Amino acid sequence: MLETVKLTKRFNGQVAVNELNLLVKPGELFALLGPNGAGKTTTINLLLGFLAPDAGEARVNGASVAADPIAARRHIAYIPEQVMLYPRFSGVENLDYFSTLGGRRHTREELVTLLKRAGLPAEAADRRVGTYSKGMRQKVGIALALATEAKALLLDEPTSGLDPAASHEFSLLLRKLAGQGVAILMATHDLFRAREDATRIGILVDGKLAGEYATNDIKHMDLEKLYLKHLRA
Amino acid sequence: MISAIARKEFLDVWRDGRFRIAAAVVVVLLGVALLLAWQQVQRARAERAAAAALERENWLNQGEKNSHSAGHYGVYVFKPLAPLAVFDRGLEPFVGSTVFLEAHRQNQAAFLPAQDATAMRRFGELTAATGLQLLAPLLVVLLTFGALAGERERGTLRQVLSLGVRPRDLVLGKAIGLGVALAVLLVPVALFGAVALANLPEGDAGGSWLRFAWLGGAYALYLAAILAVCLAVSAVASTARTALATLLVCWAANAVLAPRLASDFAQRVLPTPKLAEFETAMHKAVQEGLDGHSPRQQQLQEFAQQTLKKHGKTRIEELPFNFNGLVMLESERLAGEVFDHHFAKLWDRLEAQDRIVTWTGLVAPLLGLRAASMALAGTDFTQHRHFSVAAEQHRRDFVRVLNEEMMNNTAGGHHGGVAGRSLWEKLPAFRYDPPPPAHALRAAAPGLMVLFLWAAGAWTALLLVAPRLKPN
Numbered sequence: 001m002l003e004t005v006k007l008t009k010r011f012n013g014q015v016a017v018n019e020l021n022l023l024v025k026p027g028e029l030f031a032l033l034g035p036n037g038a039g040k041t042t043t044i045n046l047l048l049g050f051l052a053p054d055a056g057e058a059r060v061n062g063a064s065v066a067a068d069p070i071a072a073r074r075h076i077a078y079i080p081e082q083v084m085l086y087p088r089f090s091g092v093e094n095l096d097y098f099s100t101l102g103g104r105r106h107t108r109e110e111l112v113t114l115l116k117r118a119g120l121p122a123e124a125a126d127r128r129v130g131t132y133s134k135g136m137r138q139k140v141g142i143a144l145a146l147a148t149e150a151k152a153l154l155l156d157e158p159t160s161g162l163d164p165a166a167s168h169e170f171s172l173l174l175r176k177l178a179g180q181g182v183a184i185l186m187a188t189h190d191l192f193r194a195r196e197d198a199t200r201i202g203i204l205v206d207g208k209l210a211g212e213y214a215t216n217d218i219k220h221m222d223l224e225k226l227y228l229k230h231l232r233a
Numbered sequence: 234m235i236s237a238i239a240r241k242e243f244l245d246v247w248r249d250g251r252f253r254i255a256a257a258v259v260v261v262l263l264g265v266a267l268l269l270a271w272q273q274v275q276r277a278r279a280e281r282a283a284a285a286a287l288e289r290e291n292w293l294n295q296g297e298k299n300s301h302s303a304g305h306y307g308v309y310v311f312k313p314l315a316p317l318a319v320f321d322r323g324l325e326p327f328v329g330s331t332v333f334l335e336a337h338r339q340n341q342a343a344f345l346p347a348q349d350a351t352a353m354r355r356f357g358e359l360t361a362a363t364g365l366q367l368l369a370p371l372l373v374v375l376l377t378f379g380a381l382a383g384e385r386e387r388g389t390l391r392q393v394l395s396l397g398v399r400p401r402d403l404v405l406g407k408a409i410g411l412g413v414a415l416a417v418l419l420v421p422v423a424l425f426g427a428v429a430l431a432n433l434p435e436g437d438a439g440g441s442w443l444r445f446a447w448l449g450g451a452y453a454l455y456l457a458a459i460l461a462v463c464l465a466v467s468a469v470a471s472t473a474r475t476a477l478a479t480l481l482v483c484w485a486a487n488a489v490l491a492p493r494l495a496s497d498f499a500q501r502v503l504p505t506p507k508l509a510e511f512e513t514a515m516h517k518a519v520q521e522g523l524d525g526h527s528p529r530q531q532q533l534q535e536f537a538q539q540t541l542k543k544h545g546k547t548r549i550e551e552l553p554f555n556f557n558g559l560v561m562l563e564s565e566r567l568a569g570e571v572f573d574h575h576f577a578k579l580w581d582r583l584e585a586q587d588r589i590v591t592w593t594g595l596v597a598p599l600l601g602l603r604a605a606s607m608a609l610a611g612t613d614f615t616q617h618r619h620f621s622v623a624a625e626q627h628r629r630d631f632v633r634v635l636n637e638e639m640m641n642n643t644a645g646g647h648h649g650g651v652a653g654r655s656l657w658e659k660l661p662a663f664r665y666d667p668p669p670p671a672h673a674l675r676a677a678a679p680g681l682m683v684l685f686l687w688a689a690g691a692w693t694a695l696l697l698v699a700p701r702l703k704p705n
Contacts, residue, residue, distance in 0.1 A: 070398075073394070078391075100234070101396045102397065
């Protein structure tokens with residue numbers, strides 16, 4: 001579903017993503033670990049078509065992103081580190097607007113249900129999102145993924161700054177989406193959440209995939225050691 | 234999708250308290266400007282009508298005198314204020330409202346309203362036209378500077394584009410939403426203007442409603458161009474603050490700098506003579522002929538010889554009419570040629586200056602709009618010229634009748650016999666018919682073309698910039 005083939009991106013001669021090969025199949029949650037500047041966000045931008053690759057190819061649902069980024073984005077839901085919404089609109093209005101832009105129209109009842117499924121308290125749905133916490137905004141992001149019935153989900157450090165309870169709740173929603181066949185690529189620093197939620201983990205160093213592991217095969221302690229080992233290598 | 238974006242944009246703007254305050258200020262200012270102008274135009278028209286009636290009474294009751302003296306007694310004629318001066322006073326404050334018609338002289342309109350104004354006029358006059366020309370673009374700037382740059386900064390643009398929205402659709406949707414928000418403010422002002430026009434006596438004179446419709450089109454083109462420019466700047470600016478600063482500089486250049494620079498430029502390229510120089514040159518041409526080699530006395534002597542020959546006489550006294558009357562007629566004809574030549578040259582020069590200023594509008598659209606707006610409102614120079622020509626034609630008709638009376642009334646010797654009310658009544662009161670809408674449209678055409686080019690160019694630029702819209 002989400003695939004990169006020898007994907008390469010340079011900024012002013014500096015390599016940000018270096019011949020990266022990735023494949024995230026439907027129902028998989030792939031956690032992309034790596035330090036700051038490793039190329040995680042650049043990879044997501046390349047998959048979204050916000051950046052053009054210097055070499056190689058990003059594919060979504062088998063089609064080249066560079067050839068038709070608009071069509072590629074139609075299959076994707078994207079949740080950044082901070083889901084940004086329109087503060088003068090309520091949660092329902094934001095979801096209505098974004099899901100309409102994503103090509104899906106829903107009734108008000110459906111939208112409220114989607115927000116509930118994403119874990120947003122019922123009383124918050126009609127409140128202006130200017131009053132929302134970060135966790136609540138992230139839930140609207142999840143609701144948007146549900147509303148657009150995206151086949152793939154790109155997450156860029158989605159739990160950063162969330163308290164443990166909100167982070168846990170968010171993880172449960174992700175697992176549920178993966179269980180429904182959504183391909184999820186999550187860039188994160190959070191080794192614990194990666195080990196808990198992902199089906200596979202990739203460690204990105206200097207734009208290159210330094211290691212790739214099935215989470216069933218490694219324990220928490222091992223993951224930290226592996227991560228540090230790849231960084232020092 | 235475009236309609237969803239437009240709807241969201243409209244609601245977002247409408248819910249913004251800052252916009253509501255700014256919009257209320259602009260609408261109230263425009264409304265007050267219209268109301269005051271309506272009162273002012275009504276008062277001025279009533280004053281001029283009353284003055285014209287009084288002047289007619291004075292003319293009819295001037296008593297008995299010879300017709301030549303009546304020619305010097307003269308009459309004042311008053312320029313009726315165009316109904317759409319309610320909206321745009323144009324040059325009205327700076328050109329005279331009254332012309333004194335007398336024998337031998339073509340006078341320029343006098344009594345400029347600006348001469349009676351206080352020093353506050355230096356700060357400009359608030360009319361609905363200046364409000365729409367200067368304040369409405371400022372409102373558009375405040376409305377649009379963050380439309381794309383602000384979304385980029387906040388991160389919502391990234392969110393929107395990640396959903397597969399075509400940047401062009403996004404930009405078009407925003408333009409429509411913001412355009413509707415602007416229309417919601419300005420349509421009531423236009424309706425208020427229509428009500429003011431409808432409630433003005435003879436408000437429909439000179440095809441006012443057709444002109445009003447064209448004015449609406451001209452201002453819509455102007456604001457559409459400004460909207461597109463603002464969105465294009467917002468699309469390419471890295472931050473909302475950069476977009477705002479850029480747009481404010483553009484606004485100041487368009488609204489403050491361009492009109493002054495363009496006028497100075499036009500005066501430098503096509504200078505007009507000072508009033509004293511103009512009067513001196515004309516007086517000299519009257520005395521010496523247009524070619525400078527045909528002195529008036531010599532021309533009149535030749536004319537006397539031709540007349541005597543034509544009538545088979547050797548002495549003027551033998552002619553069957555008062556020769557002085559005929560001389561006056563010939564003298565007026567010769568002077569008329571001089572006046573026509575000099576005034577046409579001056580007026581052509583002033584119109585050429587206006588054309589330079591209007592076409593400079595290709596750099597600053599306000600100049601194109603101002604020209605079109607004044608022309609359509611009937612307050613531009615071409616329509617002042619139309620009035621001046623009509624007043625001069627009336628003067629010539631009036632002087633001709635008096636001179637013919639002098640020529641045919643042989644009883645009183647040199648200046649003819651005494652005439653009275655029956656002759657004064659033969660001379661109709663001055664009645665001015667404003668030019669038809671076609672005249673106004675011809676005068677407005679260059680300005681409208683400038684606005685059309687601006688709107689077409691700005692929207693093309695916006696649509697070219699849109700696909701390059703970057704989320705960060």
